Amino acid sequence: MKYFVNFFSIMCLFMCLAQSAGAQKDHFKDFPDECSPQKVGAILGQRFIPSKHMLHGGKWIHYAEVCTWYGALRYAEVVGDKKLIKQLQDRFDLLFTTEKPYQPIMNHVDLNMFGCLPLEFYKITKDKKYFELGMPYADTQWTLPEGATPEEKVWADKGLSWQTRLWIDDMFMITIVQAQAYHATGKREYIDRAAKEMVVYLDELQRPNGLFYHAPDVPYFWARGNGWMAAGMAELLLSTPKDNPDRTRILEGYRLMMKSLKDYQSESGMWNQLVDKADCWPETSGSAMFAYAMIMGVKKGWLDAAEYGPAARKAWIALVPYINKEGDVEEVCVGTNKKNDLQYYYDRPRITGDYHGQAPMLWCAYALLCE
Numbered sequence: 343m344k345y346f347v348n349f350f351s352i353m354c355l356f357m358c359l360a361q362s363a364g365a366q367k368d369h370f371k372d373f374p375d376e377c378s379p380q381k382v383g384a385i386l387g388q389r390f391i392p393s394k395h396m397l398h399g400g401k402w403i404h405y406a407e408v409c410t411w412y413g414a415l416r417y418a419e420v421v422g423d424k425k426l427i428k429q430l431q432d433r434f435d436l437l438f439t440t441e442k443p444y445q446p447i448m449n450h451v452d453l454n455m456f457g458c459l460p461l462e463f464y465k466i467t468k469d470k471k472y473f474e475l476g477m478p479y480a481d482t483q484w485t486l487p488e489g490a491t492p493e494e495k496v497w498a499d500k501g502l503s504w505q506t507r508l509w510i511d512d513m514f515m516i517t518i519v520q521a522q523a524y525h526a527t528g529k530r531e532y533i534d535r536a537a538k539e540m541v542v543y544l545d546e547l548q549r550p551n552g553l554f555y556h557a558p559d560v561p562y563f564w565a566r567g568n569g570w571m572a573a574g575m576a577e578l579l580l581s582t583p584k585d586n587p588d589r590t591r592i593l594e595g596y597r598l599m600m601k602s603l604k605d606y607q608s609e610s611g612m613w614n615q616l617v618d619k620a621d622c623w624p625e626t627s628g629s630a631m632f633a634y635a636m637i638m639g640v641k642k643g644w645l646d647a648a649e650y651g652p653a654a655r656k657a658w659i660a661l662v663p664y665i666n667k668e669g670d671v672e673e674v675c676v677g678t679n680k681k682n683d684l685q686y687y688y689d690r691p692r693i694t695g696d697y698h699g700q701a702p703m704l705w706c707a708y709a710l711l712c713e
Contacts, residue, residue: 369640369651370710377662383417383707384426386700389669390414391429395444396697398453402446403437405515406677406697408459412518413704415462420711431463438471445475448482451505455479455515461522473526480523480532483516502539509680510554510567513543513574521581533581537588540578543571544595552595552602553617560680562687563617565628566698567678572599572635573705579644593644596635600645603632604653611653611660615675616687623692626664626673630702633657637709658706670695671703 373379390411396404411430418426437445446453457479464472483505486498494504503516520536523529547554553563554571575596582589606617612624613632636654639645664672672694678687 369647369655370637373655373659377659379658379707379710380421382662382665383414383421383704383711384423385665385669386704386707387414387417387423387426387430390700391426391433395441397444398446401443402453403444403456404697405452405455406701408456409514409701410697410704412459412462413701413708415459415466416708417704417711419466420708427466431467434459434463438475446479448479449487451483451503451507451512451515454483454505455519457519458522461519461526464526465522476519477523477526480519483519484535501535502542503535506539506542507557508543508546509557510543510547510571512570513540514570514577517574517578521577524581530583533578533583534586534588536578537582537586537592540575540595541588541591544591547571548595548598551618552598552600554599557680560682562684564678564687565613565615565617565625566631566675567628568599568617569628569631569635569702572596572603573631573702575599576635576638580638580642596639596644600636600639600650603636604650607653607657611656611658613657615690616684619688622688624673625675625692626661626671627675627696627699627702629657630661630671630699630706633661634702634705634709637706641709641712658710661703661706664699665703666694668695671699674699 396407398404411434415427415430418430446456448454457476460472460476463469464476483503486495486504490498490504497506498504505516506512516539517536520532524533546558549555554568555561556564556567575592578592579589579596582592603613603617607613608624610624613629614620614622615625615628616622617628633654636645636650636657640647640651640654666672673692674694674696675698676691676693676696677698678690
């Protein structure tokens with residue numbers, strides 16, 4: 343009888359786990375045809391190939407373009423689209439020759455994140471030229487330069503990046519290049535210091551409701567800024583070993599944020615330009631970043647699938663109609679500096695086809711298709 347009870351218990355547990363896995367899987371299957379992540383990813387990936395460069399200060403490849411390039415590459419990898427990978431590589435290789443002046447300098451968090459892209463090409467091709475281009479962007483983020491300001495020296499003395507600003511945007515820009523350096527080298531120092539940095543940002547900027555101020559002196563929950571934080575935590579959790587001492591704190595902050603986002607998600611499935619303001623307009627780039635972070639959480643088991651899977655699915659289905667017939671994402675907030683003025687965030691112009699919107703939609707397509 344004891345063996346029968348044990349066998350019955352094991353079978354029940356197995357069935358529950360199977361049902362749970364099935365429930366998770368079902369949230370990201372059987373989309374309406376127009377919402378197929380394979381089709382959406384293909385449209386956005388091909389839209390990127392002939393697009394013009396977006397330049398930081400009119401000189402260097404902009405981080406938003408890097409994010410779009412990176413998203414298209416990850417999508418192409420997961421679906422095995424060798425043609426798209428080659429197109430993305432051919433576009434990139436111009437940065438070694440005729441477009442070399444567009445390689446970003448290494449003196450700002452928004453510029454150093456460029457390194458994640460050549461390191462992704464290195465992962466695919468094992469060609470050392472990509473490694474040699476990408477690694478200095480990760481290394482110089484922690485190498486105090488000559489002429490550093492007193493504030494930069496303070497951050498460095500704490501073991502943090504001298505590029506620390508305590509703007510929530512930074513937590514994607516720093517973590518993505520450090521995570522890529524960790525994968526490229528296998529050296530824990532890269533991912534461990536990124537995790538330490540993330541905890542500082544969590545402690546300084548996350549509010550009791552789980553959301554983040556744009557900066558300590560800007561007490562507003564701007565969607566895309568919060569999106570960078572959500573995506574940054576997801577990327578870090580994907581890469582950080584379980585024995586890292588800061589991983590539990592990061593997972594705690596991530597789950598608190600996801601709970602708040604689920605509560606603030608509108609009936610349409612979107613999130614607003616100011617996340618906590620119901621009278622603000624639905625904004626696509628932040629919504630897509632939230633969807634990406636939530637999809638990854640469900641897929642990786644950080645979030646309860648039954649609770650968060652429907653919210654993530656709803657967000658994706660709500661976002662896809664914002665892609666117009668040219669393959670451009672609409673209703674994207676323009677680039678936004680911090681400002682302690684609530685109306686400033688309400689009044690930000692909305693644009694179409696900006697890389698800030700194209701990138702996270704590609705991330706979502708990748709996330710929906712990955713294991």
